[in-house]
Each structure stands twice: as structure tokens, then as C-alpha cells.
Amino acid sequence: xxxxxxxxxxxxxxxxxxxxxxxxxLSEWKKYCRSGKKPEEIPANPNETKMYQKQWKGxxxxxxxxxxxxxxYEDAQKFVQKLKLKTVDEWKKYCRSGKKPENIPANxxxxxxxxxxxxxxxxxxxxxxxxxxxxxxKSRKWARDSNIESANQWKTACKNNSIPVNIPRNPSQVYxxxxxxxxxxxxxxYEHTKKFRSYVDAKKFCKENGIKSQPDYQKFSKSAKxxxxxxxxxxxxxxxxxxxxxxxxxxxTGRVSFKDKxxxxYEDAQKFVQxxxxxxxxxxxTACKNNSIPENIPxxxxxxxxxxxxxxxxxxxxxTGYVVPRxxxxxxxxxxxxxxxxxxxxxxxxxxxxxTAAYDAGKIPKNIPRNLHNYYDKSxxxxxxxxxxxxxxxxxxxxxxxxEGKNEQ
Numbered sequence: 497x498x499x500x501x502x503x504x505x506x507x508x509x510x511x512x513x514x515x516x517x518x519x520x521x522l523s524e525w526k527k528y529c530r531s532g533k534k535p536e537e538i539p540a541n542p543n544e545t546k547m548y549q550k551q552w553k554g555x556x557x558x559x560x561x562x563x564x565x566x567x568x569y570e571d572a573q574k575f576v577q578k579l580k581l582k583t584v585d586e587w588k589k590y591c592r593s594g595k596k597p598e599n600i601p602a603n604x605x606x607x608x609x610x611x612x613x614x615x616x617x618x619x620x621x622x623x624x625x626x627x628x629x630x631x632x633x634k635s636r637k638w639a640r641d642s643n644i645e646s647a648n649q650w651k652t653a654c655k656n657n658s659i660p661v662n663i664p665r666n667p668s669q670v671y672x673x674x675x676x677x678x679x680x681x682x683x684x685x686y687e688h689t690k691k692f693r694s695y696v697d698a699k700k701f702c703k704e705n706g707i708k709s710q711p712d713y714q715k716f717s718k719s720a721k722x723x724x725x726x727x728x729x730x731x732x733x734x735x736x737x738x739x740x741x742x743x744x745x746x747x748x749t750g751r752v753s754f755k756d757k758x759x760x761x762y763e764d765a766q767k768f769v770q771x772x773x774x775x776x777x778x779x780x781x782t783a784c785k786n787n788s789i790p791e792n793i794p795x796x797x798x799x800x801x802x803x804x805x806x807x808x809x810x811x812x813x814x815x816t817g818y819v820v821p822r823x824x825x826x827x828x829x830x831x832x833x834x835x836x837x838x839x840x841x842x843x844x845x846x847x848x849x850x851x852t853a854a855y856d857a858g859k860i861p862k863n864i865p866r867n868l869h870n871y872y873d874k875s876x877x878x879x880x881x882x883x884x885x886x887x888x889x890x891x892x893x894x895x896x897x898x899x900e901g902k903n904e905q
Contacts, residue, residue, distance in 0.1 A: 504538065510542070511558055518560075522559075530829075531828070532828025533828070549806075566607055568612075576619060576621075582665075584666065587620065615669065629663060632667075635664070635671070638660065644682055692725050693726065695734045703748045707747055708748070713730065731743070760792045760793060762813075763806075766815070768790065769814055774814060777810050780797070798810070836864060836868065
């Protein structure tokens with residue numbers, strides 16, 4: 497745990513010092529923090545330091561590096577076309593593989609939107625060029641005559657090679673400008689042109705048919721039971737009409753989605769938790785499952801209040817002061833070595849087992865890790881200290897056996 501008496505430098509002074517180190521990666525920053533060279537007036541976790549919250553803009557700003565520039569559209573296009581990818585799904589799979597160069601964006605349609613972007617067919621290569629396919633209207637006519645009724649059925653037909661070679665497997669991408677949805681393309685009913693029952697009547701229908709949630713409605717929507725005047729996407733239809741409220745209102749449960757709720761301040765949530773003796777994250781989760789938490793406090797407190805910029809740690813939230821090991825700040829290796837040896841001498845610790853027992857008993861300061869060898873894994877000093885303890889333990893066992901053997905004689 498960090499020393500509470502340390503007065504950190506102000507944000508600007510600390511950042512200026514850090515940027516002179518020319519550290520370009522977060523992993524390098526963490527390595528530097530463990531090296532023992534970092535001034536104690538600079539926190540190892542500046543992103544979680546309360547006094548820096550208002551000025552914190554991320555590690556690139558803290559370390560002083562800027563994001564690289566992407567290749568031009570033309571250069572990126574040349575590179576991608578050599579991969580001979582046929583669909584956007586193949587492109588996404590390639591991006592997830594880790595093989596994609598960092599200076600080529602995973603979302604080229606956004607990055608190159610005003611810098612040369614034409615469409616996926618052009619970006620991926622000539623095979624997807626509309627010039628190789630029949631017109632949109634002819635493709636649509638074929639699709640409607642084929643009795644394919646959904647996007648999933650279309651994908652199955654593509655896998656079975658049932659689609660003519662002059663019709664694209666990915667019509668939504670090739671016919672971007674003409675595309676109006678699968679309902680229009682397959683002739684199953686283009687919802688924007690349909691006339692639906694009012695929001696109030698649709699809401700009544702949900703209540704009468706026992707539809708109580710968004711998943712319930714989605715399941716019902718895919719079945720043959722849905723009337724033609726009930727939209728498959730009520731959110732889209734009624735949002736456009738200006739009558740949509742929420743899924744909770746539409747299905748009659750009254751539930752409000754996480755993003756639409758208004759919650760109390762971090763301080764008020766903190767008061768509730770501490771007054772109800774909730775001391776751990778596990779106890780919090782249990783209270784949530786038992787519905788013991790007021791509606792104006794989010795279940796995902798950490799995520800919610802982090803976005804608000806008020807979250808620090810679970811220890812601060814519950815009032816216990818506990819900090820999980822991965823977030824603790826420990827002494828640099830040199831200071832830790834001196835203090836560890838001093839404590840070991842004072843407490844008569846000469847084995848690793850005695851060290852861990854003393855730590856668990858609260859006799860070791862929390863600015864030294866319990867597992868020295870794990871935290872200072874690259875330190876010869878700590879590994880030597882542990883070897884020394886092991887060697888001494890072996891010698892004691894040998895001496896004990898020797899004495900026992902001598903007594904038997």
C-alpha cells in the first residue's frame with residue numbers, strides 16, 4: 497500500500513518529469529515503476545490518483561507520445577487487396593488475428609470516410625467490384641423469386657453455392673447506395689413502408705401475450721405468431737415516430753435500462769454501503785442478488801462511477817481502506833530489501849514459511865509485498881534472500897537428524 501504521508505507532486509510537474517524519460521509504452525512505465533528509480537513523489541498509478549483526476553487524459557498524454565498516423569487510403573487499399581479477402585467478415589477475422597499492421601485501421605470505413613473511401617468492394621479488391629455483378633434491381637428480383645426469407649437463409653444459400661456468381665454474397669456492402677434492408681431485398685416486407693399499430697396498441701398486445709422483456713419480444717418476432725402490423729423492431733419504428741419510451745414501458749415491467757437511469761452521487765452510494773457494513777466486493781454482489789440495494793445506486797458501481805470520474809478503489813468505497821495487490825504501490829527494490837532484512841532479523845524470520853505467517857498476522861508493513869519473489873521477480877537480491885532462507889532451513893534439518901542419530905547411539 498502506498499505511504500499515505502507522501503505528498504505527490506502536482507500533475508504538471510509530475511508529467512513533465514515523466515515525459516523526459518521518453519517512455520513510449522504503458523508496459524515500459526510499469527517496468528520503470530518497479531525498478532526503484534521512480535521518485536516516490538510520483539504515483540505509479542496516476543490514472544487512479546484522486547488529485548490527478550480532473551487533469552488526467554490518458555497514458556499517451558502522461559507519457560508524452562502521440563498516436564501514430566494511419567497509412568493513406570491508397571496504401572492501405574494496396575496492402576489489403578494482396579490479402580485476397582472476400583468479405584467484411586474475413587477482414588474482421590484478420591484484424592482479430594493480430595497480423596494487421598498498426599498503421600492500418602480496423603475500421604477503414606470511418607477513418608477514410610472523407611479520405612477516399614468508396615466502399616468495401618473497392619477496399620477489398622476487384623472481385624467485389626460492382627462491375628462484375630448484375631444491377632441491384634436484377635439481383636433483388638432474383639432474390640425475391642428464390643423464396644429466401646431471411647439473411648440467415650441467404651448465408652446458408654451462399655455456403656451451398658446456390659447464389660449465381662454474378663450476384664454478390666454480400667449485397668448490403670456491394671449495393672451500399674441502393675440497399676434498403678433485407679426486408680426490401682428479399683421481398684418479405686420493408687418495414688419503413690408498412691403501417692403499424694400505434695405504440696399504445698402494440699404495448700397492449702405485449703401485455704395480453706405475456707411478452708415481458710426485450711428477449712421475449714425478439715423471440716416472438718421471429719415466430720409466425722407476429723401480426724403484420726406489429727414491427728419486428730419496435731424500438732426503431734416507434735423511436736422514429738417519437739412515441740418510444742423504453743423496453744420496460746413497452747413490455748409493462750417498468751424497468752429502465754442502465755444507460756437511461758439516474759443514480760445518486762458516489763458519496764451517497766458510499767454512505768449507504770458503509771452504513772450497511774458492506775465491506776467487500778463479494779458482500780456487495782450478494783446484496784445485489786438479494787435486491788438489498790436501492791434503485792438509485794447502480795449494481796455495477798465500479799464501472800458507473802469510473803465513468804463519472806469519482807471511483808477510486810473498493811477499499812475507499814467500503815471504508816475498509818483495502819487495496820487489491822495489483823493496485824498497491826510497494827517500496828522500490830533497494831528499500832524493500834533493507835527493510836525486509838531488518839524485519840526478518842527483529843522477528844527471527846529465517847524461513848519463507850515464517851515470513852508469510854508474519855505477513856498474514858499483520859506484522860509486516862503493507863508497503864512490502866507478501867510474495868517478494870513474485871513482485872521483484874527480476875531481482876537477484878530477493879532471490880538470493882529466499883535461497884539463503886532455504887539453505888538455512890536445510891542445514892537445520894540436517895543438524896536435527898544428526899543430533900537425533902547421535903542420541904540413538
